[in-house]
Amino acid sequence: MNFDVTFQNVSLKYKNVDALEDISFSLEQGRTYGLIGRNGAGKTTLLSLLASLREPTSGMIHIGGETPFENKNIMPYVSFIFETEDYKDEYESARRYLEFAERYRPNFDLAYAKDLAAQFKLPLDKPVKELSSGMQSALNVTLGLAHRSPVTIFDEAYVSMDAPARELFYQEVLEEQARHPRILILSTHLVSEMDYLFDHVLILDRGSLIIDEPFDKIINRGASVTGTSQTVDAFIRNRKTLKIQQLGDTKSAMIYGEVSDADRKEAGKLGLDIGPVSLQDLFIHLTKEEEG
Numbered sequence: 001m002n003f004d005v006t007f008q009n010v011s012l013k014y015k016n017v018d019a020l021e022d023i024s025f026s027l028e029q030g031r032t033y034g035l036i037g038r039n040g041a042g043k044t045t046l047l048s049l050l051a052s053l054r055e056p057t058s059g060m061i062h063i064g065g066e067t068p069f070e071n072k073n074i075m076p077y078v079s080f081i082f083e084t085e086d087y088k089d090e091y092e093s094a095r096r097y098l099e100f101a102e103r104y105r106p107n108f109d110l111a112y113a114k115d116l117a118a119q120f121k122l123p124l125d126k127p128v129k130e131l132s133s134g135m136q137s138a139l140n141v142t143l144g145l146a147h148r149s150p151v152t153i154f155d156e157a158y159v160s161m162d163a164p165a166r167e168l169f170y171q172e173v174l175e176e177q178a179r180h181p182r183i184l185i186l187s188t189h190l191v192s193e194m195d196y197l198f199d200h201v202l203i204l205d206r207g208s209l210i211i212d213e214p215f216d217k218i219i220n221r222g223a224s225v226t227g228t229s230q231t232v233d234a235f236i237r238n239r240k241t242l243k244i245q246q247l248g249d250t251k252s253a254m255i256y257g258e259v260s261d262a263d264r265k266e267a268g269k270l271g272l273d274i275g276p277v278s279l280q281d282l283f284i285h286l287t288k289e290e291e292g
């Protein structure tokens with residue numbers, strides 16, 4: 001079965017908050033999507049609709065051509081992994097969580113889950129409530145990867161994990177997408193740390209989807225220009241500048257707007273280096289609130 005996702009003109013209103021307005025996009029198997037947006041932009045709301053934790057106020061959501069809400073053909077194949085704050089009543093061991101997953105998740109791979117748990121040094125026999133918050137996150141991430149669900153969502157599920165554990169997770173994301181391709185959505189504020197994982201980027205801004213583009217396309221919306229201070233200043237004079245960094249007489253400027261072949265030639269003559277702009281700088285620029 002195909003589990004491709006379509007959102008068509010989806011809106012979600014909480015009492016008097018318009019959390020999402022007229023959102024349309026589609027997601028394809030085998031791609032890793034980065035979902036980014038400032039605090040309160042609507043990321044968790046969008047993901048909870050995709051995971052069928054709630055229904056949209058208006059619009060249509062389809063997974064594999066069917067409405068996923070309370071749909072037994074779809075729900076076991078969608079995994080929504082998020083940071084849970086309160087584990088105080090979780091007396092069961094991590095090992096029991098793996099056993100539950102094996103019972104209820106059709107594609108779950110117990111051997112892979114145990115292998116991941118060992119890599120994260122997860123104490124499988126301790127009650128989950130006694131694990132450190134980083135270890136609780138590692139358990140969630142282990143489950144999310146080992147579910148091997150065709151639609152897998154990680155909503156900031158890794159924020160409590162330390163840097164080596166996050167690195168291990170990122171490596172597994174790359175390897176798992178090669179071994180068992182799925183729709184993988186990573187919602188994150190760690191943009192510069194995780195951007196290399198994204199095939200495609202969705203940016204939400206105050207309830208609206210402002211970017212829905214392949215990673216390679218979005219980072220061509222701008223460029224970095226590096227060279228001597230004077231030549232960089234001359235090159236960027238009539239361009240929109242996002243950021244400038246200077247070290248001695250070397251200047252690096254992030255500019256917004258595509259750089260044409262002619263521009264590149266001119267830059268070459270001036271001895272300037274033209275490189276890609278970072279997704280994080282573009283994101284900050286595109287979601288900046290108007291001043292005044």
Ligand SMILES: Nc1ncnc2c1ncn2[C@@H]1O[C@H](COP(=O)(O)OP(=O)(O)OP(=O)(O)O)[C@@H](O)[C@H]1O
Pocket residue numbers: 014015017018019037038039040041042043044045046
């Ligand atoms: N249960 C709720 N009831 C009322 N308003 C809500 C509820 N949940 C979220 N909101 C509001 O909806 C908007 C979107 O919130 P959401 O949690 O989806 O954003 P987010 O992008 O995930 O934010 P963050 O990055 O801070 O986690 C915000 O204005 C938030 O205050």
